[in-house]
Amino acid sequence: MDLFDFARQNAPQDDRSRYDELCRTINRNNELYYAKAQPEITDAEYDALYRELEQLEAAHPDFITPDSPTQRVGNDLTEGFRKITHPRPMQSIDDIFEHKPGEGEQDAELTDFYNRLCRSLGQDEPEVVIEPKIDGCAVTLMYRNGHLAYAATRGDGRTGDDITANILTIESIPRRLPEGAPNVLEVRGEVFMPFAAFNRLNEQRDADGLPTFANPRNATAGTIKLLDVEEVAARPLTFLAHGLGEYEGPPLRTADDFEQLLLRLGIPCNEPIIRAKGTQAVRQAVSDIDKLRRNLGFGTDGAVIKLADFALRDSLGSTARAPRWAAAYKYLPEQKETLLRAITIQVGRTGVLTPVAELEPVPLSGTTVSRATLHNQDEITRKDIRIGDTVLVEKSGEIIPAIVHVNKDKRPANAQPYELYEAVGGQCPCCGEPISREEGQVAWRCTNFACTAQAAMRTTYFCKREALDVENLGGTVAEALVRHGYINTPLDLFTLSLEKLGALNLGTDEEPRRFGEKNAAKALEALNKARTLPLDRWLTAFGIPSIGVTTSREVAGYHRNLQELAHSDYLAALTELENGVATYNTLNPKARQNKGADKEALEATRTKLREELTHRASPYEQQGFLSLLPDGNNKLKLSNPIGAVSTRKLRDWFSSTAGQQVMEQLAAYGINPVSATYRDGNTAEGGPLTGLTFVLTGALSRPRPEFERLIAAAGGKATGSVTGKTNYLVAGEGGGSKRDKAVKLNIPIIDEEELLRMLKGDMA
Numbered sequence: 001m002d003l004f005d006f007a008r009q010n011a012p013q014d015d016r017s018r019y020d021e022l023c024r025t026i027n028r029n030n031e032l033y034y035a036k037a038q039p040e041i042t043d044a045e046y047d048a049l050y051r052e053l054e055q056l057e058a059a060h061p062d063f064i065t066p067d068s069p070t071q072r073v074g075n076d077l078t079e080g081f082r083k084i085t086h087p088r089p090m091q092s093i094d095d096i097f098e099h100k101p102g103e104g105e106q107d108a109e110l111t112d113f114y115n116r117l118c119r120s121l122g123q124d125e126p127e128v129v130i131e132p133k134i135d136g137c138a139v140t141l142m143y144r145n146g147h148l149a150y151a152a153t154r155g156d157g158r159t160g161d162d163i164t165a166n167i168l169t170i171e172s173i174p175r176r177l178p179e180g181a182p183n184v185l186e187v188r189g190e191v192f193m194p195f196a197a198f199n200r201l202n203e204q205r206d207a208d209g210l211p212t213f214a215n216p217r218n219a220t221a222g223t224i225k226l227l228d229v230e231e232v233a234a235r236p237l238t239f240l241a242h243g244l245g246e247y248e249g250p251p252l253r254t255a256d257d258f259e260q261l262l263l264r265l266g267i268p269c270n271e272p273i274i275r276a277k278g279t280q281a282v283r284q285a286v287s288d289i290d291k292l293r294r295n296l297g298f299g300t301d302g303a304v305i306k307l308a309d310f311a312l313r314d315s316l317g318s319t320a321r322a323p324r325w326a327a328a329y330k331y332l333p334e335q336k337e338t339l340l341r342a343i344t345i346q347v348g349r350t351g352v353l354t355p356v357a358e359l360e361p362v363p364l365s366g367t368t369v370s371r372a373t374l375h376n377q378d379e380i381t382r383k384d385i386r387i388g389d390t391v392l393v394e395k396s397g398e399i400i401p402a403i404v405h406v407n408k409d410k411r412p413a414n415a416q417p418y419e420l421y422e423a424v425g426g427q428c429p430c431c432g433e434p435i436s437r438e439e440g441q442v443a444w445r446c447t448n449f450a451c452t453a454q455a456a457m458r459t460t461y462f463c464k465r466e467a468l469d470v471e472n473l474g475g476t477v478a479e480a481l482v483r484h485g486y487i488n489t490p491l492d493l494f495t496l497s498l499e500k501l502g503a504l505n506l507g508t509d510e511e512p513r514r515f516g517e518k519n520a521a522k523a524l525e526a527l528n529k530a531r532t533l534p535l536d537r538w539l540t541a542f543g544i545p546s547i548g549v550t551t552s553r554e555v556a557g558y559h560r561n562l563q564e565l566a567h568s569d570y571l572a573a574l575t576e577l578e579n580g581v582a583t584y585n586t587l588n589p590k591a592r593q594n595k596g597a598d599k600e601a602l603e604a605t606r607t608k609l610r611e612e613l614t615h616r617a618s619p620y621e622q623q624g625f626l627s628l629l630p631d632g633n634n635k636l637k638l639s640n641p642i643g644a645v646s647t648r649k650l651r652d653w654f655s656s657t658a659g660q661q662v663m664e665q666l667a668a669y670g671i672n673p674v675s676a677t678y679r680d681g682n683t684a685e686g687g688p689l690t691g692l693t694f695v696l697t698g699a700l701s702r703p704r705p706e707f708e709r710l711i712a713a714a715g716g717k718a719t720g721s722v723t724g725k726t727n728y729l730v731a732g733e734g735g736g737s738k739r740d741k742a743v744k745l746n747i748p749i750i751d752e753e754e755l756l757r758m759l760k761g762d763m764a
Contacts, residue, residue: 136192182249687715
């Protein structure tokens with residue numbers, strides 16, 4: 001079993017299906033990594049998926065489309081920032097990988113790359129430069145006439161986000177260049193956070209009661225996209241240059257010339273840079289970089305090899321995604337064998353039970369590793385992991401260590417197979433409530449909202465910005481509140497006093513650290529404000545599986561308040577209709593004709609639903625919920641605006657013991673959140689926006705929910721995604737991917753002034 005085993009799990013029956021699945025998976029992880037800075041898999045796992053995709057495309061060139069992840073760079077465009085078109089594309093770079101012992105020559109791909117350069121150039125030993133591959137965020141600095149004109153992210157390679165204000169907080173980046181600077185100089189490089197500075201930042205956030213960052217790269221990606229410049233300035237970012245974009249100045253013939261220019265102008269550049277000619281010298285340089293990078297003080301995961309001569313670079317050109325004259329050599333993650341002593345269970349914020357390997361401690365990548373994630377039961381079964389096994393553990397970057405495979409040659413006779421459900425006796429190891437696993441899913445979960453194992457994580461989620469926005473009660477503070485018995489569920493936060501919260505000890509008995517009255521006062525003020533936040537924010541805060549921000553907003557549009565949602569006739573009608581439609585459509589065409597009574601019953605249910613909709617939707621919306629499909633089989637189709645799964649999840653949650661306890665507790669506190677986007681049929685009917693669907697994007701002059709309320713009151717509908725059914729995109733400054741999609745679909749793009757005119761009935 002090797003590094004790419006992850007990519008081959010659950011392989012579908014044919015190459016085409018696997019290819020489509022890989023594209024979807026990689027695109028999703030690209031979005032998580034580049035746009036959201038919230039990766040869910042390790043770099044090694046991602047590389048394995050990407051390599052498998054490349055192999056399939058090599059075997060089936062007809063599969064390749066312009067949308068393939070191999071044909072375009074990752075996209076980090078974000079709403080709220082002005083967009084800048086790069087004068088030259090900011091491309092990605094192709095990866096080549098170090099091989100494990102026993103898998104052929106260790107640096108075979110490196111040798112192949114250098115030999116390919118030789119053949120393409122017709123030279124025996126072209127000179128290359130080798131430097132560390134920084135694990136940061138790609139940015140470009142544009143200097144015109146010696147002044148920093150702007151700084152931008154890579155974005156989608158053609159267009160980036162203007163982050164000039166944030167970049168100006170980095171002291172090492174010069175705002176003005178010395179006399180004699182080129183007329184135009186575009187410098188490309190990486191913004192990152194050194195390890196020591198990252199650790200200090202996390203210590204300070206921990207002391208302030210704020211959630212800590214997972215790793216320096218995630219912290220950097222989140223920081224450069226903040227809209228609060230003062231907050232960015234408080235983060236320890238730095239920059240190193242490694243590439244040249246647009247340029248107008250004295251000729252630069254080689255990488256040496258470029259490096260000397262940067263040094264003269266005071267622009268910090270990547271180092272060390274090693275020059276090499278010939279296969280053996282290149283191999284040695286890559287090996288030297290591997291040793292040197294461990295003392296650089298910041299994250300690296302490889303070495304970049306580039307042709308030294310700029311004219312030769314131009315002669316080779318590039319693909320749609322990456323230059324042909326450069327490659328990133330990815331070092332293998334460090335791996336060690338150790339003993340698997342036991343398997344314990346960690347309960348997540350949504351109740352997911354995650355098995356964790358308890359290991360004989362082993363030094364790995366600069367830390368001592370004693371635990372590793374096992375992901376889920378399917379992962380344990382697939383790798384045949386047993387308690388007592390000798391396992392190979394790896395740690396890539398700052399991600400939690402993982403077990404690569406089992407050394408079955410060292411398996412003892414008494415090694416114990418593991419079944420999660422049997423190990424916990426079918427009950428949550430914390431609260432004792434039953435666990436369940438939905439059909440088609442791999443995760444076992446506890447759905448008890450009052451489960452104390454989930455209290456800290458649920459509280460952190462409850463307090464997130466997109467939920468109730470009480471940020472300084474997440475992470476370490478939430479854990480301390482639970483540890484000291486101050487809260488058992490997130491709703492217990494509303495019982496805290498200033499004196500009690502201020503005295504909260506975030507440290508240990510030996511080294512106490514008080515939360516402090518100042519922090520406590522801010523938290524209580526935010527909690528008081530949360531009482532009046534709209535229904536969709538509260539619904540998000542509950543952390544109900546499948547009910548995210550967008551779905552919460554949609555659900556709130558059909559209910560006046562939380563009490564109405566908890567006893568929703570609308571959701572009940574949708575469920576009844578879903579079941580009826582499913583039953584009716586299982587009949588063959590002849591049976592349907594003979595089951596007129598069944599169809600009449602469905603029509604009666606549809607009428608009942610529309611009666612409910614009268615108070616929740618415009619007449620235009622009511623038309624599309626149930627229709628006959630023109631396929632000759634007389635099938636019925638239900639268009640559920642919330643979705644069948646979300647409808648079921650909501651009804652299950654509110655009818656559960658946990659959901660009922662939440663409603664009782666909120667009632668005791670006098671909290672009944674009201675919808676900010678309720679579709680009042682009586683008000684909206686005949687309104688100026690009746691039948692129109694809008695999407696809001698970019699920076700607007702008012703909070704987005706306010707515009708959504710105005711649209712709903714006028715009979716329209718505001719959704720979160722641009723589709724073929726969208727009538728207008730209302731765009732403030734920025735707009736990013738939503739604006740691009742609207743242009744592609746020929747959807748009119750209007751500004752907020754035009755929207756306000758339409759709200760008044762001026763549709764000209």
